[in-house]
Amino acid sequence: MKQLFALVFAGIVGGLITLGGYSLLAPQPTLPVTQDNTYAQAVRNVNVSPAMANAPFDFKEAAAKSMPAVVHISSKIAQPTSNRQDPFRFFFGDSYGGGQPQGGTGSGVFYSSDGYIVTNNHVVANADEVEVTLYDNRTYTAKVIGTEEKSDLAVIKIEGNDFPTLDFSNSDEAEIGEWVLAVGNPFDLTSTVTAGIVSAKGRSINLLGGGKAIESFIQTDAAVNPGNSGGALVDAEGRLLGINTAIATRTGVFSGYSFAIPVNLVRRIADDIIEYGSFQRAYLGVEISELDGDYARELGLPITQGVVIEKLVEGGSAKMSGLLPKDVIVGVNGREIKSVPELQEIIGQAKAGDIMDVAVNRNGEELSLPVRLKPE
Template identity: 60%
Template sequence: MKQFLSFLLAAIAGGLIALGGVSLLDNESDISSSDIPVQQVSYINKAPIPGGNMIDFTKAAQMANPVVVHITATAGKANASNNSKSDDPFRFFFGEEQPMSGSGSGVIYTADGYIVTNSHVVEFADDLEVILYDNRQFKAKVIGINKKTDLAIIKIEANDLPTLEFADSDKAQVGEWTLAVGNPFDLMSTVTAGIISAKGRSLRLLKDRDAIESFIQTDAAVNPGNSGGALIDANGRLLGINTAIASQTGVFQGYSFAIPINLVKRIADDIIEYGSYKRAFLGVNIYPLDSETAQSLGIKISQGVVIDRIEDNGSAQYAGLYPKDVIVKVDEKEIRGVPDLAEAIGLSKVGDVIDVTINRKGQTLTIPVKMRPEPDN
């Protein structure tokens, strides 16, 4: 029987863990407490890396631990009910008016108390408590949420907090070592290691046609409670925000996914300044190029994104893009598929002029596109 992986979010107030689908994964704290099952493992003598150099993660871990916080989020009766009505199979037994509590992680974004986390960690919360690495506790308030990227900014009243240098996630390479830092199962300040397995992954997690998904995939162990925690590189720089795992059981089984820091910065800075993400709008319906489509279009390229339809009053319409144009590059970023284009446009700002390189009937053209605001904005 064919089995499917589920892509799971470590949520504050989720519901059913469904194999073969997209679902939220609880890390609820109002369930009766029990010991986490622990097994002893034997010592493994790891072979040295060719060339005789072992990678030392101790400095990176020491830099990251003080920057990652524990978040406890409590939803009042109304929010708990709203979050559970549609997907909670146990509401028949327990009713729909129970407060819900859960936990996740966050990363200190600025020294004056702004913290970045996942929107699914805090979106239903009426009360937020943040515990720092030094065990100081603060009440927090939500500054802004963007569900289309699963990012949120919360704020505590504190100063002189530690922060991390930002990596350039565009320059991260498959095969690079990374560390995931967070609070899985309420195990504070847990650090795991793995390599970047892939970039530009789209999992259709966010259930929105305009969602921006271009995840960094790693094999660093991530579990419930890690959501909103840090993915850092071997130099201790912030590379991404951990968001999801691929699992058949609800716990880590090999792959985890993080939002790249370049996108995080773009959205976080907007939320801090304006209270929301001011998204630029290209205004196209697209699909990935495949060999059959390339043949039907009479073009000799194998990667790109095909414009299916141009939306009215979008940036693409005003710039002179047309259906059947194949987008292959935005500025200097190669566009291999839909996630690459979604991230590139997501990084742009309203008023920016970006160079969109297309293949039109076999001819390569570069068209300047002035980015217009999303219609709702």
């Protein structure tokens, strides 16, 4: 009897051991999974497109906006003058011949939908005939409304309405390194778009002869060649940022440096030409030079950037407002001034009668003076 009980007990124990082993080795039933919302959100973010940077992935939209607003300009002069000293001749596609009608080609940008077009003065200067060809190949005869030689700008007009225009950017806020497009007609290749970045601002290249010239170019490395002159420099959103004007080159073709007139200055001059036929310029009434390290040491100043007033014009705005020779202009209306081109640009954008808050360093101390600008 005892032997039978022992056998039964051993069987029970063995069965329990077998059952336990099976439980450990058998597949576990699938249980409901509770999703962690925080984790799920993080996973979804992996496949979300990143926020758009300042530069788009490509420039298709900007190009599509800008090309219809840029025109081809052909000008003819019946009796050409000597062009031996003409710094702009590399922008014209046709050769100059003595005694023959002088021809040139360039670009322009619609300034308003009723046919006003802004371009460079050197594209249409002294022209007897100006012909404009639109993006869709329509051709018009244009009238020169007015020119401003000291900034190399001109406004021409064709008859009609509903012409395509561009929104305006704010060239004061343009930043070095941002993407830009140059749109124009290089070598008579119509509607050509090239890309680059803003390489520098407030650049003077002594192109317009100094003196009363306004040179504060936006420098870019977008390819600009003969025929681009007067065309559009646009930002990555397709807004007008400047008017392409010149290239620095030893060969006559693009070598990596091109220059555009900032659109804020373009608008100021173009508006006057359209309203009055000429630029109604305001003047500070000073002769100036640029401060550098050597000049700063000579003047005993703790700064090395700014614009030194060398001479005051009798009866001019600066003298009447209390500015003095050897004052160093370091700001205007809250904008920092480091160079002569920057000062020329901001004064060029102002109107006669405007009151400018001029910050100067006088003998090492900074003070601010209100200056009411007078016309020339």
